[in-house]
Amino acid sequence: MKKNKDKRVAVVTGAAQGIGCRVAELLAERGYRLAVNDLRMPDAPIERIRSRGGEVIGYAGDITDESVVEGWVRGVYDSWGRADVLVNNAGISFIAAAENTSRGDYRRVLDVNLVAPFLLAKAFGKRMLAAGHGSIVNVASVAGLVGIADRAAYNASKHGLVGLTRTLAAEWGGRGVRVNAVCPGWVKTEMDVADQASATYTDADITGRIPMARFATKDDIASAIAFLADDKQSGFINGHALTVDGGWVADGSWESLRRRHR
Numbered sequence: 497m498k499k500n501k502d503k504r505v506a507v508v509t510g511a512a513q514g515i516g517c518r519v520a521e522l523l524a525e526r527g528y529r530l531a532v533n534d535l536r537m538p539d540a541p542i543e544r545i546r547s548r549g550g551e552v553i554g555y556a557g558d559i560t561d562e563s564v565v566e567g568w569v570r571g572v573y574d575s576w577g578r579a580d581v582l583v584n585n586a587g588i589s590f591i592a593a594a595e596n597t598s599r600g601d602y603r604r605v606l607d608v609n610l611v612a613p614f615l616l617a618k619a620f621g622k623r624m625l626a627a628g629h630g631s632i633v634n635v636a637s638v639a640g641l642v643g644i645a646d647r648a649a650y651n652a653s654k655h656g657l658v659g660l661t662r663t664l665a666a667e668w669g670g671r672g673v674r675v676n677a678v679c680p681g682w683v684k685t686e687m688d689v690a691d692q693a694s695a696t697y698t699d700a701d702i703t704g705r706i707p708m709a710r711f712a713t714k715d716d717i718a719s720a721i722a723f724l725a726d727d728k729q730s731g732f733i734n735g736h737a738l739t740v741d742g743g744w745v746a747d748g749s750w751e752s753l754r755r756r757h758r
């Protein structure tokens with residue numbers, strides 16, 4: 497029993513599919529007990545983690561609702577008694593020209609991608625601060641570092657999330673709670689498939705712009721998140737926005753120059 501109490505606990509939002517699902521599984525493989533959330537019960541990672549002998553609890557609910565967040569935090573502490581890692585992964589995409597983006601669309605994207613991570617960081621962060629340790633990893637995007645056309649709401653939300661990351665790192669680092677962000681490039685998840693179906697870009701548009709000439713895998717992103725989560729691996733990294741993009745943000749080369757180096 498004591499052994500279980502000593503096992504670290506990781507909390508992951510938006511874990512039903514995509515990056516969040518893989519992050520939950522990887523953290524379970526690394527020995528964490530998991531608490532996973534999504535709009536619907538995240539059955540896929542729960543079944544896989546349990547089938548491999550891992551421990552996981554699920555919580556269905558919209559994390560833009562503060563009462564859902566509060567209920568989940570209570571559920572996690574009632575079940576596991578602690579939370580060592582919070583991964584703010586849940587997010588939504590929105591692609592439209594700025595002049596066609598309504599106030600409602602803009603607000604919804606900010607609510608999910610920026611307000612909800614704040615609510616979660618606040619709710620879990622208070623308890624982490626009381627315990628004197630914790631690690632929060634926010635899943636931002638390369639869209640949180642540079643502008644990309646037709647994504648005013650999404651890019652503003654991800655830039656905001658990077659700013660929130662740095663500010664919480666400044667406020668909480670001295671009390672044992674580190675806060676970092678990962679900034680993925682393009683990953684082949686349901687989000688990307690839906691974006692490609694509704695918008696005008698192809699795989700080749702993406703891979704042609706990336707020095708390493710491929711999409712990120714879910715494992716590329718999950719490994720970076722697991723690294724930032726773990727005090728043993730990244731204990732003095734705080735307030736960092738880690739790009740995991742095959743060099744997309746770093747590369748200012750023009751098209752023909754980039755291709756000449758393939």
Ligand SMILES: NC(=O)c1ccc[n+]([C@@H]2O[C@H](COP(=O)([O-])OP(=O)(O)OC[C@H]3O[C@@H](n4cnc5c(N)ncnc54)[C@H](O)[C@@H]3O)[C@@H](O)[C@H]2O)c1
Pocket residue numbers: 509510511512513514515516533534535536557558559560585586587588589608635636637638679680681682683684685686687688
């Ligand atoms: N896929 C990419 O290319 C890419 C690139 C950069 C950053 N990201 C970011 O990575 C994160 C995960 O993206 P993904 O590609 O796995 O997306 P995805 O759409 O496949 O999965 C996101 C999950 O979040 C959940 N979710 C959405 N709103 C929620 C809410 N209000 N409450 C609870 N859960 C909610 C969804 O139901 C879904 O299961 C997002 O924050 C996204 O912005 C993705």
